[in-house]
Amino acid sequence: GESVGLHLPTLSVQEGDNSIINCAYSNSASDYFIWYKQESGKGPQFIIDIRSNMDKRQGQRVTVLLNKTVKHLSLQIAATQPGDSAVYFCAENEISNFGNEKLTFGTGTRLTIIP
Amino acid sequence: DTGVSQDPRHKITKRGQNVTFRCDPISEHNRLYWYRQTLGQGPEFLTYFQNEAQLEKSRLLSDRFSAERPKGSFSTLEIQRTEQGDSAMYLCASSLGAGIYNEQFFGPGTRLTVL
Numbered sequence: 001g002e003s004v005g006l007h008l009p010t011l012s013v014q015e016g017d018n019s020i021i022n023c024a025y026s027n028s029a030s031d032y033f034i035w036y037k038q039e040s041g042k043g044p045q046f047i048i049d050i051r052s053n054m055d056k057r058q059g060q061r062v063t064v065l066l067n068k069t070v071k072h073l074s075l076q077i078a079a080t081q082p083g084d085s086a087v088y089f090c091a092e093n094e095i096s097n098f099g100n101e102k103l104t105f106g107t108g109t110r111l112t113i114i115p
Numbered sequence: 116d117t118g119v120s121q122d123p124r125h126k127i128t129k130r131g132q133n134v135t136f137r138c139d140p141i142s143e144h145n146r147l148y149w150y151r152q153t154l155g156q157g158p159e160f161l162t163y164f165q166n167e168a169q170l171e172k173s174r175l176l177s178d179r180f181s182a183e184r185p186k187g188s189f190s191t192l193e194i195q196r197t198e199q200g201d202s203a204m205y206l207c208a209s210s211l212g213a214g215i216y217n218e219q220f221f222g223p224g225t226r227l228t229v230l
Contacts, residue, residue, distance in 0.1 A: 043119070043224050044206075045221070046218050046220075091157070101215035102171065102174070103158075103160060107157055
């Protein structure tokens with residue numbers, strides 16, 4: 001990968017505070033978006049998803065907001081805990097030239113919770 | 116632990132050697148995906164299977180890469196004549212049912228280092 005990819009956007013948040021992680025997606029035809037959490041040494045873990053016919057979806061302590069007009073996705077984590085420290089990726093679906101669907105992941109944001 | 120296992124977890128090889136990685140998906144999952152992840156980047160889709168059928172392989176990085184899922188259960192990813200640029204984490208994911216809307220469960224990955 002390019003060296004710029006080594007410098008992940010980072011976000012540091014005090015434990016107990018709320019955090020917001022942002023993502024810009026590229027394909028206006030995408031109709032499904034997912035947030036993943038990846039801890040060191042592990043594979044990505046599904047957090048929450050949203051379809052393009054919605055602009056907000058809530059889970060346990062997490063909320064995803066979708067703004068299709070500006071192709072922007074955000075993940076809000078409420079009352080952050082030390083276990084929330086990880087790299088967070090947004091992903092969008094993409095239909096290939098062969099008609100098959102695949103996920104395209106963004107670069108990621110490293111979230112650090114300060115005790 | 117998501118239930119998806121990968122073997123080996125780490126592989127160090129010399130340039131020019133062939134390597135093979137194995138993925139065991141969650142047993143009832145009929146879809147299996149392979150991704151590559153380089154440092155600081157999100158996972159990059161490589162290929163996927165619906166049972167034993169490989170439905171998308173145009174994203175395999177070169178003809179040195181090949182994948183199989185002969186019985187619709189475990190899958191292997193082979194890289195022939197490895198190059199230093201192949202050094203990365205190789206992730207496997209599985210999902211139940213067809214379609215991109217079914218949650219993908221990721222394994223822990225195989226970290227490849229090519230010397």
